[in-house]
Amino acid sequence: MKPFVLITGASSGIGLDSARLLIEQGYRVIGTVRREEDGERARAILGAAFLPLRLDVSDSAGLPQAVRQVEQWVGTEGLAALVNNAGIASPSGPLLLQPLEEIRGMFEVNLFGLLAVTQAFLPLLGARHGSARPGRVINIGSVSGRVATPLTGCYAATKHALEAVSDALRVELGIYGIAVVIIEPGPIRTPIWSKAQPDTRYLDSDYAGAMQALFGLLAHNGAKGAPVATVSRVVLKAIEAPRPKPRYPLNPMWYLAALLPTRLLDRLLAKRMALPRRPAR
Template sequence: MSKPVALVTGGSSGIGEATARALLAKGFAVYAVARRVERMSALESEGVHVFAMDVTDDASMVAGIERIITEQGRIDVLVNNAGYGSYGAVEDVPIDEARRQFEVNVFGLARLVQLVTPHMRSRRSGRIINISSIGGKFYEPFGAWYHATKFAVEGFSDSLRMELRPFGIQVVLIEPGPIRTEWNEIARDSLLERSGDGAYADWARKAHGVMERFDEPSRASSPEEVADKIVKAALAKRPAARYPVGRGARVITTSRDLLPDRVFDEVVSRTYGTR
């Protein structure tokens, strides 16, 4: 049999880079894509196929899927990992930036699903692994737009799982907690850029400090830990619908399920100093 084929988006750093390596080690023919293709030279030297793809550019996505099908004849696993967090008070975040976050985190993910599904359906097999977040289960101040995208990914994936099951295509959600990647720095810096002055300044600076602490090794997990969970989801005969992963991820998601809104609000408010 030929090698199974995996496509990993957001492959230039963090979880995507670690996932490409982990799948390669398990015998997959791996394609890693990102806008910053120059940052994937190490992966290419290790045997990963790399090329540029922008998940906000339809032509880029169409061409990328066509390339893989031409070269390999199939795509067995799609890992929708591309995404970012842009923080700030809702009134401070320009609506164009809010739209861009949805374009990257939701609509780019969904478009790739549309593009790979016919190929998977024709073979009556395939696995779509969508990287969500514990942020798709709970909420925090100044992350409204980001959390909205991840709540959307959760609902989208649950519905998609039902639609594609009759065709032998399985849909899995990965829900990372705090992970040591550049995501946190980008998110918290955008918070200060947008809300570090003005009406929300005091609370925004407190929230920035909280987010900084989540980079500490005792509070955050490595991208490799997430990659291992993705590989498990890719190889399991009957994968779970969702996999929380990382320090505190299961505790947080379980707490959100069990605690009343008023109590959970109080916990979050105390954590971020917005009482």
């Protein structure tokens, strides 16, 4: 048997498929789930090599018990990798109107929860003196970490912040030999799109037309996104490559945004989201 890998948000989508692929390759996977029934369902799909771990990444009070449970499972072997996959993409809306408590809530899951989990499990990845086999931290980011689409600015902000955290950790954890990788997919066909419906309260605002456009974009992403295996294969590569890349962009928009002038990109995004452009003074 190959080593243990911990995946957050393993009950569906990228997390579940990554667990499937890793188990097929001989790994033992510990996957976080928020509900007991989700863990039972995932274990029925994946078999005995999958160990469900009840944990909400935004619940810092539950972390110490989760760490103790993982320590019992892995013993002195530790973890080969931590795959930070858990995250949310909803609610959406214009930043002008979106309540700050919603924005804080998304940061609690997508950034602060991720960082808390990483801090808690880094000792099991080799972040301590005398560790013989350092593991890897793999963060599931997004093309939104490079391009902020209007009306999903809150989500993009969490993914932009994840880029900065990943860059800093990559250098800081170099003293232990721990590699830090960020994977940046575009739209993937996962259940996250059915959970990320725009809030209808904005339909009577000046952003009504843009919100309708966002409804259509979310539906398109849910139906036409890339297969989830697109990400799972890169997760495996990031774990097994002798020298993994710092980042793996998986969508052409990531490269396009790096090349286009900012104002041209702004105009293209505004047109895509049916946002009228009034000349600035």
